[in-house]
Amino acid sequence: MNTGILETRTKLENRRLDDQAYANWVDWKWQIAHRIRDISTIEKILNIRFDDDERKRIQETIDIFPMSITPYYLSLVDPEDYRNDPIFKQAFPDRRELHVTKHDMTDPLAEDKNSPAPGITHRYPDRVLFCVSNVCAMYCRHCTRKRRVGDVDCVPDQDQLERGLDYIRKTPVIRDVLLSGGDPFLLSDKKIKWLLDELNKIEHIEVIRIGTRTPVVLSYRITAELVELLKSSEKPIWINTHFNHPQEMTSSAKRALKMLASAGIPLGNQSVLLADVNDCPRIMKRLVHKLVINRVRPYYLYQCDLSEGLEHFRTSVGKGIEIMESLRGHTSGFCVPTYVIDAPGGGGKIPVAPNYLISWSTNKVILRNYEGVITTYQEPDCYRHNACDLKCDTCNLHLKLDEAEEKSVVGISRLLADYDNTITLTPAEDEMIDPVSPKNKFDHPDESNV
Numbered sequence: 001m002n003t004g005i006l007e008t009r010t011k012l013e014n015r016r017l018d019d020q021a022y023a024n025w026v027d028w029k030w031q032i033a034h035r036i037r038d039i040s041t042i043e044k045i046l047n048i049r050f051d052d053d054e055r056k057r058i059q060e061t062i063d064i065f066p067m068s069i070t071p072y073y074l075s076l077v078d079p080e081d082y083r084n085d086p087i088f089k090q091a092f093p094d095r096r097e098l099h100v101t102k103h104d105m106t107d108p109l110a111e112d113k114n115s116p117a118p119g120i121t122h123r124y125p126d127r128v129l130f131c132v133s134n135v136c137a138m139y140c141r142h143c144t145r146k147r148r149v150g151d152v153d154c155v156p157d158q159d160q161l162e163r164g165l166d167y168i169r170k171t172p173v174i175r176d177v178l179l180s181g182g183d184p185f186l187l188s189d190k191k192i193k194w195l196l197d198e199l200n201k202i203e204h205i206e207v208i209r210i211g212t213r214t215p216v217v218l219s220y221r222i223t224a225e226l227v228e229l230l231k232s233s234e235k236p237i238w239i240n241t242h243f244n245h246p247q248e249m250t251s252s253a254k255r256a257l258k259m260l261a262s263a264g265i266p267l268g269n270q271s272v273l274l275a276d277v278n279d280c281p282r283i284m285k286r287l288v289h290k291l292v293i294n295r296v297r298p299y300y301l302y303q304c305d306l307s308e309g310l311e312h313f314r315t316s317v318g319k320g321i322e323i324m325e326s327l328r329g330h331t332s333g334f335c336v337p338t339y340v341i342d343a344p345g346g347g348g349k350i351p352v353a354p355n356y357l358i359s360w361s362t363n364k365v366i367l368r369n370y371e372g373v374i375t376t377y378q379e380p381d382c383y384r385h386n387a388c389d390l391k392c393d394t395c396n397l398h399l400k401l402d403e404a405e406e407k408s409v410v411g412i413s414r415l416l417a418d419y420d421n422t423i424t425l426t427p428a429e430d431e432m433i434d435p436v437s438p439k440n441k442f443d444h445p446d447e448s449n450v
């Protein structure tokens with residue numbers, strides 16, 4: 001069946017597809033069933049030929065990191081110039097994936113380590129990542145969870161999902177659940193409905209987020225039934241998708257986005273900065289423009305993680321800053337994503353940006369804008385701030401007390417607070433502070449006060 005794909009694609013382009021073939025093509029289950037997983041089929045479809053040596057190396061790569069490409073996504077590749085094609089590079093194995101550098105890590109974000117229940121990563125105070133599917137329509141070559149790709153043993157079963165939900169139920173600080181995977185939209189409608197129903201029943205959950213690449217690699221997954229189901233969730237659903245290149249914004253992708261946006265679902269996009277794919281200010285500007293035209297707000301631009309086999313995709317951080325510099329001010333503010341580095345070891349996402357604050361005195365701030373104009377902002381002479389004692393009911397700024405539940409403050413906010421005497425935050429095991437007994441950890445920042 002796979003060999004019919006090129007034909008289908010050609011006919012699709014020339015609008016010569018008969019009704020049945022068209023019905024197949026736009027059926028997401030047909031697309032899944034006909035995913036391309038071997039080299040010969042790619043050769044046939046793109047009408048290309050790898051030499052024996054290259055074919056052997058590609059096969060070695062596939063044996064470690066499997067390949068899976070939807071016919072739809074492969075149909076976006078330009079066979080005339082496939083080696084430089086941004087779609088091909090994201091989908092087709094490269095033997096450089098087998099090159100492991102000494103900085104590579106199998107689980108750079110410590111997602112497995114920070115996991116209190118199956119599939120759950122609880123790193124931030126008020127929200128969790130919940131991997132509910134281990135399956136993806138297309139295996140992105142730059143996947144940060146490459147260690148688990150195609151790992152059939154890991155597909156979460158009902159019991160594991162229940163245990164994840166149980167953790168969320170009994171952890172009232174969680175107000176935001178981010179469903180990820182794999183791709184949650186590769187679950188059946190029935191399973192998605194069940195998960196959403198269960199989450200809707202949990203009182204402390206305020207927002208449900210879904211991370212999915214289906215609008216990019218399997219846009220036909222966004223069916224009227226799926227949209228209806230999402231729409232019926234009582235709690236707000238926010239969707240983040242993953243476009244990396246303007247060429248991915250096809251008419252069927254646009255259709256999928258329009259259906260989701262028209263159902264009132266806010267859409268965001270998380271791109272990964274990839275060498276030789278989108279590490280170019282002009283490509284990125286084109287991408288963010290195409291996103292907002294389709295009602296998708298660029299959310300994050302990720303520096304490529306330190307996962308194994310991704311070195312050839314990594315750029316310098318400087319390239320990311322250069323791209324951010326080319327966006328801010330040069331185009332609409334809501335086109336500009338936040339550029340983040342997900343800290344190795346599980347430190348979470350850290351925003352990185354060009355510096356706009358050049359200097360500061362007691363009453364003046366020196367700034368520069370995107371054009372390089374250097375300017376001053378005169379601070380008020382008479383500003384008296386309200387010292388905060390966390391007693392919101394007697395404060396002249398009106399915050400209703402029931403909304404001011406947050407009692408303890410962590411991180412830099414703690415150093416800035418009036419009501420807290422902490423003067424330093426000391427990383428646990430800081431040998432500079434206590435070189436004699438490095439085991440003497442400061443688990444609580446208060447202790448560093450003494």
Ligand SMILES: *Cc1c(COP(=O)(O)O)cnc(C)c1O
Nearest residue numbers: 121122123124127128129178349
């Ligand atoms: C990215 C991520 C989140 C969500 O982060 P936001 O900045 O709120 O989008 C939550 N938990 C984990 C473990 C994450 O990696």
